[in-house]
Amino acid sequence: MRIIRNATELDTDDIKKIYECALYGIEGIVERYFKFEEYVEFCLKHKFSYVAIDDDVVCGVLLAYEVPDLMFGKILYIELLAVFPEYQKRGIGTELLNILRMDAGNAGYQEITLRTCCYMNAYEFYKKYGFKDTKTDRRYMSFMLK
Incomplete structure (x- = not known):
């Protein structure tokens, strides 16, 4: 049974493992980022961070936070969305985005943004989910909630 819930500080070690495996495939790379725990803590304070649990394993994470925007007043920025490779293509990333989308809409946010590279999977x-390019270099994407 799959559960999506708000992430807590107790999830930091699991978030670290997912980050390392899903983005780099190298265990221990986060040790080079001496402020990783602060990075996670910062995101958790904004109440838009989630973990996915499948087969009793924390296998996915989404960290997002509010940023001010002159046009929309406030938007959410996805800092991290990652799923263990062996759990990918099971709908976990989509479920994490769906929860964020619902919570953000209920909280009055107009837009969700992120940065990725056009050559990455x-x-x-994100494009299939409905995010649109916002820059000519196709690194910044946004999803309008309203």
Whole structure:
């Protein structure tokens, strides 16, 4: 049974493992980022961070936070969306985005943004979900909630 819930500080070690495996495939790379725990803590304070649990394993994470925007007043920025490779293509990333989308809409946000690279698999995933390019270099994407 799959559960999506708000992430807590107790999830930091699991978030670290997902980050390392899903984005780099190298265990221990986060040790080079001496402020990783602060990075996670910052995102958790904004209440738009989630973990996915499948087969009793924390296998996915989404960290997002509010940023001010002159046009929309406030938007959410996805800092990290990652799923363990062996759990990918099971709908977990989509479920994490769906929860964020619902919570953001209920909280009055107008837009969700992120940064990715057009040559990465994630770019196609976001595009299929409905994110649109916002820059000519196709690194910044946004999803309008209203």
